[in-house]
Amino acid sequence: MIRRSFLLAATAALTIAATAAQPAMAREQWTKEQANKWYGKQPWLVGANYNPGSAVNELEMWHEPTFDPATIDKELGWASSIGMNTMRVFLHNLLWENDPEGTKKRMNEFLAIADKHKIKIMFVLFDSVWDPNPVYGLQSPPIPGVHNSRWVQAPGEARLKDASQYGKLEGYVKDIVGTFANDPRIVAWDVWNEPNNKGGGNYEHIPDKNKYVALLLPQVFEWARSANPTQPLTSGVWIGDNWDKLDKVDAVERTQLTQSDINSFHDYSWPETFEKRAKQMLSYGRPVLCTEYMARGNGSTFDGSLPLGKKYNIGMYNWGFADGKTQTRLPWDSWKKPYTYDEPTIWFHEVFRADGKPYRQAEVDLIKRLAAAPKGVVPMANAK
Numbered sequence: 001m002i003r004r005s006f007l008l009a010a011t012a013a014l015t016i017a018a019t020a021a022q023p024a025m026a027r028e029q030w031t032k033e034q035a036n037k038w039y040g041k042q043p044w045l046v047g048a049n050y051n052p053g054s055a056v057n058e059l060e061m062w063h064e065p066t067f068d069p070a071t072i073d074k075e076l077g078w079a080s081s082i083g084m085n086t087m088r089v090f091l092h093n094l095l096w097e098n099d100p101e102g103t104k105k106r107m108n109e110f111l112a113i114a115d116k117h118k119i120k121i122m123f124v125l126f127d128s129v130w131d132p133n134p135v136y137g138l139q140s141p142p143i144p145g146v147h148n149s150r151w152v153q154a155p156g157e158a159r160l161k162d163a164s165q166y167g168k169l170e171g172y173v174k175d176i177v178g179t180f181a182n183d184p185r186i187v188a189w190d191v192w193n194e195p196n197n198k199g200g201g202n203y204e205h206i207p208d209k210n211k212y213v214a215l216l217l218p219q220v221f222e223w224a225r226s227a228n229p230t231q232p233l234t235s236g237v238w239i240g241d242n243w244d245k246l247d248k249v250d251a252v253e254r255t256q257l258t259q260s261d262i263n264s265f266h267d268y269s270w271p272e273t274f275e276k277r278a279k280q281m282l283s284y285g286r287p288v289l290c291t292e293y294m295a296r297g298n299g300s301t302f303d304g305s306l307p308l309g310k311k312y313n314i315g316m317y318n319w320g321f322a323d324g325k326t327q328t329r330l331p332w333d334s335w336k337k338p339y340t341y342d343e344p345t346i347w348f349h350e351v352f353r354a355d356g357k358p359y360r361q362a363e364v365d366l367i368k369r370l371a372a373a374p375k376g377v378v379p380m381a382n383a384k
Helices: 002-020 032-040 058-062 069-081 093-098 100-116 163-179 209-226 251-259 271-282 302-311 361-372
Strands: 046-049 086-090 120-124 186-190 263-267 288-293 315-318
Touching: 046 361, 058 093, 058 100, 069 100, 086 315, 093 100, 093 163, 100 120, 100 163, 163 209, 209 251, 263 271, 271 288, 271 302, 288 302, 302 315, 302 361
Parallel strands: 046 086, 046 315, 086 120, 120 186, 263 288, 288 315
Antiparallel strands: none
């Protein structure tokens, strides 16, 4: 019943979106003034990176046989109940290449559910982390005891290294962004997650990966802008210490920092490092989002980072939401020593247990308190 009711609303909305997605003049990168004007109209953005607990990766989330609107509706309800108003959600080019209309239909159904809960979505188009060899179709079950054991890169090694296939990637970006270019339910487009990440896990690194990404990333920005989206484009820097010095960053980071409409970054460190990086990003004079943070065992916590984000008016998206098949309650070191029989001393990521109970009540109380306060205001813990 849940899926049927949302499907009716989603179908109507998709018709509107498709009508709006007619060929348009490519736009330029937003000026600082345009970006700040847009940001001034937004609430303080606070949410999470979202993948339903029933999906092992982004392919399983969106594939028609495993798309799970009931779980999505339930979990986004939990998010709304603690004041979250946005989610960052990963797509994949293989979904569009194999089922473009079905993928857009399910995206629209997802957006209808999110809109019901007053949650705006940031979609991620490509990703350089974890398995470099994605395969479309039904996905393997999670590896017991291992963090994010089935997450896949997009476009993956074979496609990244084969320029003759870039036309398909261009078609994917232009169609997806173009279809939803005027959709107010989408808050932003993250064109590529951690593009210069070598991959992670126990996978072999893609040889010369950074060289290929450095050539492709500017094209991805261009393709997305050609759809004339009303939403901002971004790609977040995640490693290094000199983000405010363009002569100290690599070619990929230079593209990220010079072509994004709004800037974004990741930080899984202590509050002191978060604040230093936040100030570096703010030095560009553009709005800033932290699109990944919160790894308890690594020193990145809600109580350490979230108030700083609120203080500096930086939108905040923690990694992990509800415990499920991605198993990201387990730490990164589980790739070397799986937690097959023992649970970690503290959960690495996640806000909620699978049954909807908060992992730590104090954390959700903090999220709710900060979300309810005016922009830039960090209320006292005992504030009513």
